[in-house]
Amino acid sequence: MYSHGSESLINQAREIQEPELQRFHSRLVKLLQGKELGHEAVDSLQRLHIILSATKYTRTLPPELQGSLQSLLASPAEQFQVLSSAVLRETLPLSGQEGNYTQENFIQLNNHAAALVLSQAGSRADLSSLCAQLLRSLESRQSDGPAASLTHTLPILNTVLTHSPDCLTEDHVTLMSKKLVDWLRYASITQGGGAPSGGFFTGTRSRQPVPIAELDGTVSGDFFTVLCVGQSFTEDQWMNVYSFSMLRHWLITYRSVSNGNTTADTDDRSEVDGSVVSMVSATSSSSRLLPPKERLREKAFQYCQRLIEQSDRKAHKKTDTDLQKACLVEAVCILDSVCGEDAALVFRAFPCIKALFGRLSSDLSFARVLLPIAQFYLNHGEMAAVDCESVWNLVFGRFPAELFDHQFLAHEFLRFIRLNLESLQLRVPQYSRSFPNLLKFLAWNSPAVVDDFVDLLPSLVTAGTAVELLHTLLDLPCLSATLVLQVRSTCLPISEPGGRGLLSLDAFRSQSFRGLFLFLLRGEAGSGDTIDRLSTLHEMLTETADWPRVVQCAQTVPVLLHIFFNTVIAIADQKLLAHLVQVMLERSSLLLNIPKYNKEIHRVFSRHLLLLCKLHPSLVVDQSHELLEFAGATANVYSKEEIYTHVVWVLGEYLSGSCDSRCSVMLITSCFETLEAVLFEITSSAPPPGADCPVPRVVTSLMSALAKLASRSHDLIPRVSLFLSKLRTVTRGGPVAWCSDEEDLVAIVTRGEELWSLLKAPGVAQSVLTPPQPVTTPQWHGDTNVAMPLQLRALTNLTHSQ
Amino acid sequence: TRCTVGAQHGSLFPDPHRLPGRCARPRGEPGALLPGLRSRRGSRVRPEPGAEPRGEASPAEGEDHGGGEVRGAASLSREASGRPPVEAVPGEEALALQEADGGAVRLRAGDPFPEETSALWLAVQSLGFTLVCEPHENLLLAEGTLRNLTRHCLETLHMLGPGSEVLLRSHRVDALLSRLLPHEQLLFLNHRFAHSLEKKAAAYAAK
8 A cells, every 4th residue: 555656755865866966956946946836846846855854864955946945935826835844944044044034024924934934943032033023913913914824823822832931021921811811701702704605594695793603503602612613703713712722831831829928920910919819819700800810810710611511512513522522621621720820719610620520420431531620639629628539439440440442541541640649649548559450551552551650660569569469460461361351252242153262251251260350350459469269260361372462461561570579679578578579489380371471570580589688688597488398399490490590599698597597507407408309309310301401500509509508507518529529420421311511511510519629628618608798798898997908908008118 | 832743745654564674673773764753843943042953964862753652552552453454445534544543652751852742643554643742732632633634634645545646745734734733733623613724725735
């Protein structure tokens, strides 16, 4: 479909050579000099545009061509305005010509030329002068002037607001506030133009003004808004639309918060006390007495209330229904904003918002409107002492559970949480318990939302639910599969004739396994860390391991686990950490069997096991029973070598009296014996059928761990030495069944010899293999006051100075 | 505002699996740029005093305005949904639009725009249409606007058909955008206002 033609055009444009380009330029200049510009000119200009925009290096045009293009900007034919503006925007302005348009002619420029000038505005001063011209033109408006240039004033101003709001002076802001009030509140309520097309009211050319209508066809009884229709519109009705379109941005940019006596407003035009202003705004009839900014706020308030009322009407067209929803969102957001500026408005706004919530809360197709409403409750609910529980039940309960597959909602929902994280944690107690629900967004569409969860996950980690969260994260791919099954279950018939007959779908629908799936689909944490029959669940979901959603989800789990562990370390006590270690050991063999998933999770576990034990060495003694159980199972050497290596390492490193005084000789001995048995087993025979040879690192870790343990209990040294020398003898005899690579074998044997010779001097072995705490800190080696070699060097320098 | 529509020249997001070479390069590398998005960038105002003139030939990052992110999101979304692609032909624009995938991508502050933005996207077969919105903008309105613009582009530019002429008619897209999204401002248009603007755009196209 989209083809070769376009791709080759772009490639040609990128690769055009300089001479050819120059010829093209001169051809174009000649063409543009002609009197009548036709299709060929349009085509050439379009090609020039493609050439300029195909690469990211901005080209300069020869001055002649640039000049022709600039004069084209004023062409009566709009095509040439569009094309020349587009082309010039891709180039640098000629030197000396910046600021060319900041003279008085800006307002006479057509829309496309104006866009060009804006894009080339080089400094705040330029922008300020453009704004000044714009606003002057608004002020001294002739009623029979051309309409086109006026309507785009507001979008231009909107652009300025985004980039440089200080370009407008206080006077400008006041002027604009007044004009906005006029357009928003006092636009005509009759239909525009006497267009002699007959209209649909009457066929006669009567001069009688026809009133505007609501979206459901009834005659409008109040002021004009964007939700009013007519056959054609007057200019001020157009300005009503443009004004409302930029209203929220305007109000946010020129916010001033009046709280009590102080106004954080630089434009402090009101001489009245802040509190008096609030009282006045509570009664709309006296709004004429308000200063312009506050008056605009009041009119915005009324406009939004009217929109909310209008949105209840049944529109005839679908696009209008969609617009009503968008207007609801905007209206609630604007109300939220103005209530933030003037707290007294909260009491006027709340009844309206509450009624709206009541009207919409049962209809999930309004979910995206309910989010700004929730924001309103979050911001102002406390002040108005309103009970927000039903709002949060809806937002954290129903939305994720029923709308997890709505992409746009997911985006807005997660953004809402991110922007209000502190507030939610403070005011919504069920927030941190709602992670099983929230994670449904991630399970369904991981790539789109994982970025949000990277930011959100830390807030969901609490000491009370950490273990359950860990289990949930590990089973995210299962949740992903379950959600897919849930969706399919509602779409597909009960029995597919001749279909594949998904085992997992049958399981999902069957009564006996329902409970397992329901646990995954739960909405709130607190009912249990995980289920007993997890392995059964995994078995039933085996066929889902290659479903795209499941695979994408599995790819995000390691990242989230890292974040989880990094967060939990800071808030966990010893007991919780011990529990987490147990979970890691247990779950390392209890994961959904997705290719590479197990390996990745093991890698994460290994890293964090190490970090945990490093921070809290006494954990090893504490959990020695579980760790030994894990280390004693030879099968683990083959199936989980990454974790196994690390478990062995932490045992060797931290199972000592210096780390924890509860460490007895008996414990050391029993650990020794467990590891020794495994080492014997794996180095005395070939690996079990189906398994590869043990990874060399496992063998050397075991040897090192044994040596370390022996250095703490010298009775064990002869046993280790015996083993190591036997090892050397056996390997001298040629290849062995448990190691296929000769280099690896050499490395293993070398390590063995090093340990053996170290253990010949038990005292040395002890200080090397079980160094006292301070020695492991860098200071020991870097601080002259502590490190012997440095002390000696210092003394030498002092005594041998010439 | 920063409402950029990656629908110029036909919004080039050709299917990455079909086009080897430049367009399939990862974001940030030279040549990974999508022309349509960049030409809209020129309309953004540069307010800082003494701002360097645009277009020093420095391989600035983020030059593709998040196009790479959207491309990735679109293809992953399609992969996940597992639906077979619908091949619609000219005349079936409404169907193509109905079957279109859509979503929203978060673009973090600084990457590529100074503040955090949301990139709303629609994917119709191998065409992508993107609208980048600022934090204060109404996403529900933006979604509706994006759908409307997409429909127009598909219909008036016959984008469902083969042919490279679309690239040569990008000025029509510009003209349409200048009315429905003037200076990148989202507009609250009911069907009567929209009809009026679309009539003007159609008059332009007819010339």
